[in-house]
Amino acid sequence: MRGRRLGAELRRLREAVGMTAEEAGQAIQASEAKISRIENGRVAVRQVDVSGLLDLYEVQDADLRDAVLALAKESRRQGWWRGFSDIVPRWLEVYIGLEADASSINTYQCALVEGLLQTPDYAAAVIRSILPETPDEVVARRVALRMSRQERLRSDRPPRLWVVLDEAVVRRPIGGKEILGAQLRHLLDSMARPNITIQVLPFAVGGHAALGTSFTHLGFPDANDPEVVYVEALTGSLYLEKADEIRQYREKLDHLRALALDPAASAEMIAILLRE
Incomplete structure (x- = not known):
C-alpha cells in the first residue's frame, strides 16, 4: 500500500x-x-x-x-510476511500486503472456506489436497502463515470482513467429517464477532452472477487508495483496479448478498449441518 x-x-x-x-x-x-x-x-x-x-x-x-x-x-520496509518468503510466491505476497492494510474485505468463495476463517486442521487438509506432495514441514509453515494473517481480525482495529460462501463450501468434507465439523463450529463462533458477516448461498438459488468464480474485493481507509479485486488461480493471480472492473465486481457482490441467506438463516443452516 x-x-x-x-x-x-x-x-x-x-x-x-x-x-x-x-x-x-x-x-x-x-x-x-x-x-x-x-x-x-x-x-x-x-x-x-x-x-x-x-x-x-x-x-x-x-x-x-x-x-x-x-x-x-x-x-521499502519489509512486512511481517517476508519471514515466510520461502513458501510464499510473489503473486501471493502482494495480496497479503494489500490484505494487511485493507479496512474492508468482501469475498465470495465457491469451493473453500475463506482463508481468514479456516481452522488449522482445515487449512492443512486444503493444502494437502491441492499440493499432495508437499512435505509436512512446509504444510505446517503454510498453515502458520494463514493463522498469522487471521490475527488482524482480533486486533484493536480489525478490518470489516463480509464473506459469502456457496453451500458446497459448508458441505464438502475436506479432511473428513470431524475436520469439517470443527470448521463449521469455528464459522458459527466467528459470526459472533461484530466485524464479521457470513452468509451462505444455497443451492436452491440456481444460477447466479459469479458461477464458478471466487473473488475478493479489498477497500482501504485512505480515500486516495484505489480499491482492488483479487482473483486467484492455481499458479497465479489477477489484480483488478480499473474503476469499471471494480464496479462490476461490487455489483456481483451485491447480487450474491441479496440471493444468499441472511446471517441468522445462514447460522441456522450451518448449525443443522453440524448436527448432521
Whole structure:
C-alpha cells in the first residue's frame, strides 16, 4: 500500500509539470516501463531516485518533499510476511500486503472456506489436497502463515470482513467429517464477532452472477487508495483496479448478498449441518 501511495503521488507530481513517463525515466536513467511500475506501486524505489524525481518535478515545498521521501523509506520496509518468503510466491505476497492494510474485505468463495476463517486442521487438509506432495514441514509453515494473517481480525482495529460462501463450501468434507465439523463450529463462533458477516448461498438459488468464480474485493481507509479485486488461480493471480472492473465486481457482490441467506438463516443452516 505504501508503494501504491508513493507511486500515485509521484504520478500526480509528474503530470502537474506536464512531463511524460519516458522523459522522467531518462532523467533518472530508467525506462518508461520502470517509471510506470513505480507509479503503479509494483516495484520498490530508492530514496535517491525519488529525490531525483522531486528535483525533476520542481518540488520546492520542504514539507511535501519530506513526506514523499518518508513514504519512499516506508515503502521499502519489509512486512511481517517476508519471514515466510520461502513458501510464499510473489503473486501471493502482494495480496497479503494489500490484505494487511485493507479496512474492508468482501469475498465470495465457491469451493473453500475463506482463508481468514479456516481452522488449522482445515487449512492443512486444503493444502494437502491441492499440493499432495508437499512435505509436512512446509504444510505446517503454510498453515502458520494463514493463522498469522487471521490475527488482524482480533486486533484493536480489525478490518470489516463480509464473506459469502456457496453451500458446497459448508458441505464438502475436506479432511473428513470431524475436520469439517470443527470448521463449521469455528464459522458459527466467528459470526459472533461484530466485524464479521457470513452468509451462505444455497443451492436452491440456481444460477447466479459469479458461477464458478471466487473473488475478493479489498477497500482501504485512505480515500486516495484505489480499491482492488483479487482473483486467484492455481499458479497465479489477477489484480483488478480499473474503476469499471471494480464496479462490476461490487455489483456481483451485491447480487450474491441479496440471493444468499441472511446471517441468522445462514447460522441456522450451518448449525443443522453440524448436527448432521
